[in-house]
Amino acid sequence: xxxxxxxxxxxxxxxxxxxxxxxxxxxxxxxxxxxxxxxxxxxxxxxxxxxxxxxxxxxxxxxxxxxxxxxxxxxxxxxxxxxxxxxxxxxxxxxxxxxxxxxxxxxxxxxxxxxxxxxxxxxxxxxxxxxxxxxxxxxxxxxxxxxxxxxxxxxxxxxxxxxxxxxxxxxxxxxxxxxxxxxxxxxxxxxxxxxxxxxxxxxxxxxxxxxxxxxxxxxxxxxxxxxxxxxxxxxxxxxxxxxxxxxxxxxxxxxxxxxxxxxxxxxxxxxxxxxxxxxxxxxxxxxxxxxxxxxxxxxxxxxxxxxxxxxxxxxxxxxxxxxxxxxxxxxxxxxxxxxxxxxxxxxxxxxxxxxxxxxxxxxxxxxxxxxxxxxxxxxxxxxxxxxxxxxxxxxxxxxxxxxxxxxxxxxxxxxxxxxxxxxxxxxxxxxxxxxxxxxxxxxxxxxxxxxxxxxxxxxxxxxxxxxxxxxxxxxxxxxxxxxxxxxxxxxxxxxxxxxxxxxxxxxxxxxxxxxxxxxxxxxxxxxxxxxxxxxxxxxxxxxxxxxxxxxxxxxxxxxxxxxxxxxxxxxxxxxxxxxxxxxxxxxxxxxxxxxxxxxxxxxxxxxxxxxxxxxxxxxxxxxxxxxxxxxxxxxxxxxxxxxxxxxxxxxxx
Amino acid sequence: xxxxxxxxxxxxxxxxxxxxxxxxxxxxxxxxxxxxxxxxxxxxxxxxxxxxxxxxxxxxxxxxxxxxxxxxxxxxxxxxxxxxxxxxxxxxxxxxxxxxxxxxxxxxx
Numbered sequence: 001x002x003x004x005x006x007x008x009x010x011x012x013x014x015x016x017x018x019x020x021x022x023x024x025x026x027x028x029x030x031x032x033x034x035x036x037x038x039x040x041x042x043x044x045x046x047x048x049x050x051x052x053x054x055x056x057x058x059x060x061x062x063x064x065x066x067x068x069x070x071x072x073x074x075x076x077x078x079x080x081x082x083x084x085x086x087x088x089x090x091x092x093x094x095x096x097x098x099x100x101x102x103x104x105x106x107x108x109x110x111x112x113x114x115x116x117x118x119x120x121x122x123x124x125x126x127x128x129x130x131x132x133x134x135x136x137x138x139x140x141x142x143x144x145x146x147x148x149x150x151x152x153x154x155x156x157x158x159x160x161x162x163x164x165x166x167x168x169x170x171x172x173x174x175x176x177x178x179x180x181x182x183x184x185x186x187x188x189x190x191x192x193x194x195x196x197x198x199x200x201x202x203x204x205x206x207x208x209x210x211x212x213x214x215x216x217x218x219x220x221x222x223x224x225x226x227x228x229x230x231x232x233x234x235x236x237x238x239x240x241x242x243x244x245x246x247x248x249x250x251x252x253x254x255x256x257x258x259x260x261x262x263x264x265x266x267x268x269x270x271x272x273x274x275x276x277x278x279x280x281x282x283x284x285x286x287x288x289x290x291x292x293x294x295x296x297x298x299x300x301x302x303x304x305x306x307x308x309x310x311x312x313x314x315x316x317x318x319x320x321x322x323x324x325x326x327x328x329x330x331x332x333x334x335x336x337x338x339x340x341x342x343x344x345x346x347x348x349x350x351x352x353x354x355x356x357x358x359x360x361x362x363x364x365x366x367x368x369x370x371x372x373x374x375x376x377x378x379x380x381x382x383x384x385x386x387x388x389x390x391x392x393x394x395x396x397x398x399x400x401x402x403x404x405x406x407x408x409x410x411x412x413x414x415x416x417x418x419x420x421x422x423x424x425x426x427x428x429x430x431x432x433x434x435x436x437x438x439x440x441x442x443x444x445x446x447x448x449x450x451x452x453x454x455x456x457x458x459x460x461x462x463x464x465x466x467x468x469x470x471x472x473x474x475x476x477x478x479x480x481x482x483x484x485x486x487x488x489x490x491x492x493x494x495x496x497x498x499x500x501x502x503x504x505x506x507x508x509x510x511x512x513x514x515x516x517x518x519x520x521x522x523x524x525x526x527x528x529x530x531x532x533x534x535x536x537x538x539x540x541x542x543x544x545x546x547x548x549x550x551x552x553x554x555x556x557x558x559x560x561x562x563x564x565x566x567x568x569x570x571x572x573x574x575x576x577x578x579x580x581x582x583x584x585x586x587x588x589x590x591x592x593x594x595x596x597x598x599x600x601x602x603x604x605x606x607x608x609x610x611x612x613x614x615x616x617x618x619x620x621x622x623x624x625x626x627x628x629x630x631x632x633x634x635x636x637x638x639x640x641x642x643x644x645x646x647x648x649x650x651x652x653x
Numbered sequence: 654x655x656x657x658x659x660x661x662x663x664x665x666x667x668x669x670x671x672x673x674x675x676x677x678x679x680x681x682x683x684x685x686x687x688x689x690x691x692x693x694x695x696x697x698x699x700x701x702x703x704x705x706x707x708x709x710x711x712x713x714x715x716x717x718x719x720x721x722x723x724x725x726x727x728x729x730x731x732x733x734x735x736x737x738x739x740x741x742x743x744x745x746x747x748x749x750x751x752x753x754x755x756x757x758x759x760x761x762x
Contacts, residue, residue: 629761631754636685 013064017075017092020057020102021141023050024134032131040126044117047130051113051137055106062099070096070505074147074211086202093147093210096503097346101144101278104350108270108357109137111473115361116262118469119368129169129260136162140271144278148209149198152279156194156243159272160187166267167259179255186252190242194279197235201286204228214285218513223289233286233293236279237300244276244330247304251578253327257319261364264319269326269360270353277333277349284342284507288514298338298422302429305331307575309436313443314572316557317374318363321444325400326356328433332415335430341418342507343500347488348415350499351407354484355399358477362393365466365474366448371459376447377557378459383449385463388471390449392478397445399481401438401539409536410485417490417531431538438542446550447557454556490528661713669710676703690742690752697738701731 027050031043038046065071072095080090092098113133120129139158146152168180198208205213223229240246245253256268267273280287280297287294305328312324329352336345367374369386383390399406402413412434420427453460465471488499549555558564564572573579676699683696705724712720746752 627761629758631757631760632685632688639681639685 013061014075014077016057016061017094017145018077020054020061020106021138021145023053023057024137024141026050028131028134028138031127031134035127035131038127040121043127043130044113047134048110048113048117050134051106051110054137054141055103055110058099058102058106061094062103065094065096065099070502072096072505076147080150085206086208088148088150088208090151091147091209092145092151094145095506097278097281097506098144100346100350100503102141104353105137105140105144105271108353108477109140109266111476112262112266112270112357112361115265115364115470115473116260118467119262119364120260121467123260125169129166132162132165132169133263133266136166136267136272140275143275147211148207149201149213150208152282153191153194153198156239156275156279157191159267159275160184160191160243163187163256163267163272166263167256169259169263173258176258179252179258183252183256186249187242190239190249193235193238193242195239197232197239200228200232200235204232210282214283214509217285217289218509224514225289225291229286229290230292233283233290234296236283236286237293237297240276240279240334241300242276243279244273244334245304245327246276246300246330246334247307250304250308250327251574251581254320254323254574257317257323261319261360261367264323265357265360265364268323269356273326273330274333274349274353277330277337277345280334280337281342281346281506285509285513287337288340288510291514294338294340296338298335298419298426301331301334301336301338302426302433303331304328305335305433306429306436309433309440310571311574312440313436314557314568315440316377318366318376318379318444318448319360319374321376321440322356322359322363325359325437325441328437329356329400332412332430332433335419335426336415339418339422339426341415343488343497343503344411344415344418346503347499348411350487351399351411351481351484354407354477355396355481358392358396358474358481359400361470361474361477362389362396365389365470366393368466368470369463370455371462373455373459376444377559378455379448379453380451380455380556381449381453382463386449386465388465388474392471392474393445393449395478395481397441400441401543402434402535403539403543404532404536405482405485407481407484410488410490413532413535414488414490416535417528420527420531431535434535435538435542438539439546442543442546443550446546450551451554490532657713657716666710666714669706673703673707673710676700676706688753688755690745690754693754694735694738694742698731698735701727 027046030046031038034043072093074091074093076089076091078090080088082088113130116129116133120126123129136159139155139162141155143152143155143159146155164180164184167183168177170176171180201213202208205216207213207216217223217229242249253268253273257264259268287297308324308327308331312321312328315321315324329348333345333348333352336342336348365386366379366382366389369382369389370379373379395406399408402409404410416427416430416434419430486498488497490497570576680696680698680700680703683699684693687693687696705727708720708724708727712718712724742752745757749756
């Protein structure tokens with residue numbers, strides 16, 4: 001970010017900026033309101049068309065931005081609300097990071113919308129699906145465009161809501177609803193951290209708008225590693241942990257695979273889960289002022305990458321494997337953030353978005369062809385029937401495994417090089433995770449597309465390549481996964497790191513705040529070649545092992561119920577983390593609420609309310625005895641009362 | 654008090670008060686003790702007339718005609734009341750073949 005953020009007076013450009021998130025929102029309104037009444041073709045056109053328009057506007061904004069000297073600007077639409085000294089403007093900030101995210105979100109979003117038109121064509125909730133998807137696009141765009149933390153939070157919550165709605169999209173299935181609730185609640189824990197961070201930022205800096213906060217943070221002296229900076233960054237990171245599925249809040253992401261596959265691709269792989277990385281990156285000034293947090297971020301990222309990768313080794317559900325690989329890759333990104341390799345992190349976000357969206361869409365294509373079968377033990381040999389899916393999936397797998405020249409190689413290699421500079425031990429951990437990634441991804445590929453078909457006869461007769469609305473996005477993403485890495489060539493191949501140079505201005509303030517921390521690592525070429533060589537060799541070894549195991553020996557993972565070795569069993573059951581959470585958190589909370597229900601609610605609250613009722617009833621029961629129905633008695637009481645009144649009146653009054 | 658005829662003055666006001674009080678008390682006791690609806694009804698009339706008598710007496714002694722005019726109203730209303738009351742008693746008799754008020758104890762919880 002540059003020191004001076006331009007105020008913005010160009011009406012046409014302001015309108016264009018507004019249209020970027022507004023168009024998907026209009027799509028959401030039309031599709032949502034016309035849910036079952038609009039014809040499917042129109043729904044698909046509207047849903048994809050609005051996102052395509054947003055993408056084209058983003059491209060225009062990008063070109064305009066770069067041709068006008070790359071000066072960030074703020075589009076201040078109106079003053080949203082003012083409370084005391086807190087002023088929240090409804091405004092967008094356009095800078096390098098925003099534009100990059102915009103292009104990624106709208107571009108991949110558009111491809112996935114097109115894919116969904118084919119994938120969801122038989123679903124009765126077609127209109128609902130596109131409405132939710134458009135709402136997601138809107139929220140995500142608000143998240144990346146907002147020029148203050150509150151706007152970001154609005155988008156943040158919006159994407160969380162859409163994630164919930166889409167995970168539980170097939171809401172007739174109880175398990176899916178539980179998965180949706182799990183995702184929502186886990187995210188809520190993170191959101192609390194984010195919210196507290198916003199409060200703390202406001203208290204510390206007196207503003208929540210990005211330019212003001214970062215400027216004052218960079219100018220305050222003695223802030224480096226002060227308690228308040230650590231608190232702010234830690235709390236922000238808690239938010240990022242929830243959204244980006246880091247340990248300990250990662251268990252929702254694998255369960256989120258209950259949603260339709262395009263949703264897994266768009267929300268739970270390519271875009272929403274990277275919101276945490278975007279947020280940390282956006283707050284880079286604050287993070288460089290808190291090296292302690294950075295170290296913590298790196299450690300969490302590394303542990304997540306390792307744990308998720310090991311779990312991925314033993315999963316048999318095609319989407320679960322991809323889900324754990326997503327968690328693992330997100331761990332890599334946080335590892336990069338933690339070692340202050342900000343550009344490498346966003347580079348990996350970008351390439352990961354390409355190949356992970358590709359892999360998920362490929363998996364969707366496989367599931368579509370296999371009549372909703374997701375277990376890789378029942379697949380095999382599919383490359384004969386699904387040639388396009390196979391080739392694109394292969395490209396995605398090569399990319400994620402870090403084989404040159406595919407996109408993942410460059411980003412992961414750059415990332416690991418930075419880690420190597422920072423801490424050799426972390427580098428070994430990262431290398432190990434990358435080894436496992438290559439292994440389980442190729443295990444998935446071999447089990448799905450090679451060998452003999454292991455499914456039922458009914459599935460075999462139904463096998464078919466997906467329609468073109470599904471294969472075209474696959475092909476486009478495959479191309480991107482192949483060439484996407486060239487925007488960030490390592491120093492040994494090229495003098496200019498296109499992406500790094502482009503993003504460099506957003507770290508200006510961070511450099512001023514804590515210049516020492518932001519020093520780019522100087523790796524000599526020999527080391528760089530060596531690191532590259534090592535990571536490629538490691539991946540190749542992993543692929544070879546997978547090839548020998550699953551193609552040569554045709555091993556098929558053991559069916560359910562087989563006794564596994566203890567370690568295998570531990571990994572297969574995801575380290576029993578869900579069970580541990582269940583015991584440590586869920587059960588005590590449930591027990592507490594049951595106890596509160598039994599004692600406070602039933603005994604105390606109900607006791608008081610029912611007690612009043614019972615008291616009135618008891619009085620009534622006594623008093624009704626006076627209503628004997630004998631007229632003489634009534635008259636007597638009347639006379640006696642009159643006499644009493646007169647008597648009292650006479651002697652007292 | 655100056656226009657009051659002498660003949661009235663021969664009986665002092667106190668006598669009227671005692672008499673109407675006695676009449677009223679008899680009526681009250683009758684209402685409380687008797688079970689026959691017709692007798693109770695007559696006792697009610699007795700109480701009404703006790704009040705009437707009191708009003709007329711006071712009206713005369715104070716030379717204020719308002720009391721006597723009021724008495725006319727009471728008599729008119731009482732006449733109407735008698736018809737309604739007797740009709741009710743007749744209906745009670747037709748229903749339970751008796752005019753004993755103790756038997757009419759349906760108005761209870």
